[in-house]
Amino acid sequence: MNTIAPAMEELLAAFEEKINAEVKIEPKDWMPEEYRQHLIRQISQHAHSEVIGMQPEGNWISRAPSLRSKKILLAKIQDEGGHGLYLYSAAETLGVSREQFIAWLHEGKAKYSSVFNYPTLNWADVGAIGWLVDGAAITNQVSLQRTSYGPYARAMVRICKEESFHQRQGYEIMWRMMEGTKAQQQMAQDALNRWWWPALMMFGPHDSDSPHSSLAMKWKIKRESNDYLRDKFINKTIPQAELIGLKVPDPNLQLISEGIYKHGDINWDEFWEVVKGNGPCNQQRLEHHIKAHKEGAWVRATALASKSNN
Amino acid sequence: MESKLKYYLQVADNALILSHRLGEYSSHGPFLEEDLANTNVALDLIGIAESILDETGRQEGLGRTGDDLAYRRNETEFLNCLLVEQPNTDFAFVMVRQFFTDAFHFYFFSELTKSNDAFLSAVGYKSLKEVTYHLRRSSEWMIRLGDGTPEANAKTTHAIQTLWKFSHEFFIENAIDLEMKNAGIGVDLKVVESNWMQKIREIFYMSKLSIPENNYQYSGGKNGVHTENLGYILAEMQYLPSKYPDAVW
Ligand SMILES: [Fe+2]
Ligand SMILES: [Fe+2]
Numbered sequence: 047m048n049t050i051a052p053a054m055e056e057l058l059a060a061f062e063e064k065i066n067a068e069v070k071i072e073p074k075d076w077m078p079e080e081y082r083q084h085l086i087r088q089i090s091q092h093a094h095s096e097v098i099g100m101q102p103e104g105n106w107i108s109r110a111p112s113l114r115s116k117k118i119l120l121a122k123i124q125d126e127g128g129h130g131l132y133l134y135s136a137a138e139t140l141g142v143s144r145e146q147f148i149a150w151l152h153e154g155k156a157k158y159s160s161v162f163n164y165p166t167l168n169w170a171d172v173g174a175i176g177w178l179v180d181g182a183a184i185t186n187q188v189s190l191q192r193t194s195y196g197p198y199a200r201a202m203v204r205i206c207k208e209e210s211f212h213q214r215q216g217y218e219i220m221w222r223m224m225e226g227t228k229a230q231q232q233m234a235q236d237a238l239n240r241w242w243w244p245a246l247m248m249f250g251p252h253d254s255d256s257p258h259s260s261l262a263m264k265w266k267i268k269r270e271s272n273d274y275l276r277d278k279f280i281n282k283t284i285p286q287a288e289l290i291g292l293k294v295p296d297p298n299l300q301l302i303s304e305g306i307y308k309h310g311d312i313n314w315d316e317f318w319e320v321v322k323g324n325g326p327c328n329q330q331r332l333e334h335h336i337k338a339h340k341e342g343a344w345v346r347a348t349a350l351a352s353k354s355n356n
Numbered sequence: 357m358e359s360k361l362k363y364y365l366q367v368a369d370n371a372l373i374l375s376h377r378l379g380e381y382s383s384h385g386p387f388l389e390e391d392l393a394n395t396n397v398a399l400d401l402i403g404i405a406e407s408i409l410d411e412t413g414r415q416e417g418l419g420r421t422g423d424d425l426a427y428r429r430n431e432t433e434f435l436n437c438l439l440v441e442q443p444n445t446d447f448a449f450v451m452v453r454q455f456f457t458d459a460f461h462f463y464f465f466s467e468l469t470k471s472n473d474a475f476l477s478a479v480g481y482k483s484l485k486e487v488t489y490h491l492r493r494s495s496e497w498m499i500r501l502g503d504g505t506p507e508a509n510a511k512t513t514h515a516i517q518t519l520w521k522f523s524h525e526f527f528i529e530n531a532i533d534l535e536m537k538n539a540g541i542g543v544d545l546k547v548v549e550s551n552w553m554q555k556i557r558e559i560f561y562m563s564k565l566s567i568p569e570n571n572y573q574y575s576g577g578k579n580g581v582h583t584e585n586l587g588y589i590l591a592e593m594q595y596l597p598s599k600y601p602d603a604v605w
Contacts, residue, residue: 100383107379108589111596111605112423113406117399120379124395127388134388169596169605219605227603334383342386344511345447348504 070196073139093133094158136197163325170237176216178245194266249276368408369436375401427597439522448515455494467543502563
């Protein structure tokens, strides 16, 4: 026992030295168990979010109102699934299989971003998701390009490029609708009203209430605080809303100084209810994933069987 | 509408409606890679459909766009074959429908490259690259499904039994097909059919699957008489343009 403890200390010191020197940690490097567990949780949650996020947008594939918008939507959903694949691969480097990650998702042990537990009720929701949800995701992911775990950082670099496309395409839908008929403008405003607060909640609780933040910050898994990123997103997004005549649904929003806004109170009770599983679509999203996975079991089995035949 | 443009629509509508069905299947695939491969095929097909519909509108000269043709025609004006509008019952149905259509597309577009209509010939060349990949993928799946587990073989056999009756409409020559063939614009469907049958036999042999004995064949789609499925497809697909006719999306 006595011989192990100093060795651990040395390993930890060497690990933290690398972190401080901005050297990426790679899969074969020694890492503290807490670091590994934090990454397993965070990266798999991120992967699940990409995949579950295909559902609310997928809800509008069959009703996309033009050939161009249908193509863009199909391609976006395909990108999101691709992000899921990169992230599952990055997470698998930590020694857990994709099958296990999916099992944890189905058992309710792994989460995905709560924002995907809201419904898509009109076509402008597809625009609002691209503009706000992808917009919030990029704000977070740009900072994660510098995360300390190599495979995760590299996945983020690839993903960020595509996310900024999604954000622009989403904004373009909103812009077109605001240029359109009265009914279209109402749809766009309605979508913003419903997606604004969930998008702000994507950044997580206030820094003072964020349980995982401090160690994650110390080990540079997380590079910026929740509140810092949320404010950055708000300051970037409000002028975009105003430019096309949309009104952010926050009666207490204040302009502090040129380009700097302060948002009103976020309804954290709602946030925690959705996290706990009481959002409008939690059950639907998860059950859909479980059902598709179950219905695909015989296909996966025959793919394996025919591989071993040859 | 002149015959040539109806012929364009026959080609475009198969791609458009199948792409729609594949779009419905998003997030329903057996695993993520396959879900994405499926969406990829949907994207290729809608791309083919869009280019033909745009050109149809241009040549028609009545100011209709590709979107108008996709979103503002009624059931009887859609000229796709019945097979592509059949539902995503399960993965076996999705893949059998795909394999039959991919094989048709591959041999059809190969012949279409010889069309004396410059546009159709270009469509043939351009689409061939994509449908070659589609056919390879669905052929490999047929082998995995047929020559894998007994359960998969049974499910695939059931899908073939159900869909076979819609598989030959591609080759049943209607008045437009005949006129276009004689004008050197359209293809000889007999040639496409014999290539298609050879491909089916080859892949079924490798897959331990068989061709159903009942060879009764349905048709009507190319003349605008569809199964009940198309009405629902269009009700969804055309929902926004129908409800908000003045809106631009
Ligand atoms: Fe993504
Ligand atoms: Fe995205």
